[in-house]
């Protein structure tokens with residue numbers, strides 16, 4: 001791979017990365033079996049569980065995608081799974097790992113997203129993170145990235161930490177994005193109990209090259225595999241008007257977990273990731289947001305990488321294989337929520 005304008009060599013970054021990786025302590029999680037905390041969401045016939053019930057495969061074929069949901073709602077929590085994505089030609093295929101409460105709050109739902117957007121054969125998977133609070137679907141907070149590995153070769157851990165103070169997205173033990181809650185965000189910060197969802201579905205209309213590349217069912221079934229399932233947090237009943245569950249202690253124990261605070265090593269890894277692999281940020285998209293959303297922290301070293309459209313400057317583009325036509329336009333379209341509960345197009 002070529003890395004364009006960076007004066008430092010790829011080798012330098014590889015060594016730096018390995019150094020950071022091995023100085024980061026792996027998280028200590030209790031993993032769950034599927035039946036302990038999850039339920040099928042749609043298309044059971046495309047959900048395959050391993051005999052030990054620790055691994056679940058979600059398939060997309062010409063008949064349907066598939067999805068699972070946590071059996072409970074969580075009032076803040078840590079949601080994590082090791083995921084292996086489909087290989088070969090995955091244009092138009094979306095694998096989503098996200099928290100939401102759209103089933104309970106149709107009009108003012110909250111949501112935290114990790115969405116993998118497939119790609120044509122030979123080109124890498126890309127993914128985005130996003131946040132909605134209290135139905136803020138008209139102002140998305142997307143960031144888009146590539147990865148430093150092939151996510152269809154091996155399983156890697158993807159995690160969403162959601163606390164009353166901050167939200168952190170992780171890839172393996174690397175924090176890739178932190179949103180620190182502030183008063184100006186008001187309802188835009190998710191604050192109502194959410195469930196965890198994992199889905200695979202046909203997003204031919206938007207996912208790859210602005211919808212130009214559709215799912216090619218010659219390659220079916222598209223198989224995504226989820227294992228090392230982790231759900232930590234305060235389980236509540238969202239239908240109770242005033243929750244009888246007191247989450248104070250559970251939230252306090254969440255806040256002191258190693259993954260709730262980013263160490264100085266973690267900050268270095270995050271900087272490394274964002275400078276190297278982020279290719280769109282709503283925080284730097286001043287065409288869409290003349291005033292950046294209130295939680296945005298403008299990092300000068302990041303800012304200088306992006307045009308006013310929030311996209312990478314031409315000379316910064318990686319390897320020449322990222323066509324990003326009309327992304328901004330697509331991003332401004334409101335989100336549509338499908339009856340099955342999975343989140344559809346941006």
Ligand SMILES: *[C@@H]1O[C@H](CO)[C@@H](O)[C@H](O)[C@H]1NC(C)=O
Nearest residue numbers: 025026027028029030031258
């Ligand atoms: C990991 O978590 C378990 C259960 O919460 C605990 O008993 C154990 O001591 C922890 N191990 C480390 C290395 O922190």
Ligand SMILES: *[C@@H]1O[C@H](CO)[C@@H](O)[C@H](O)[C@H]1NC(C)=O
Nearest residue numbers: 107108134135186187188191
């Ligand atoms: C969330 O939205 C509801 C309905 O639109 C509104 O009544 C409520 O005040 C909002 N909450 C916050 C925290 O903004």
Ligand SMILES: *[C@@H]1O[C@H](CO)[C@@H](O)[C@H](O)[C@H]1NC(C)=O
Nearest residue numbers: 244245246247248249250252
């Ligand atoms: C919730 O629990 C905490 C700590 O256990 C306690 O201090 C607080 O008063 C409780 N709140 C309510 C509303 O019961």
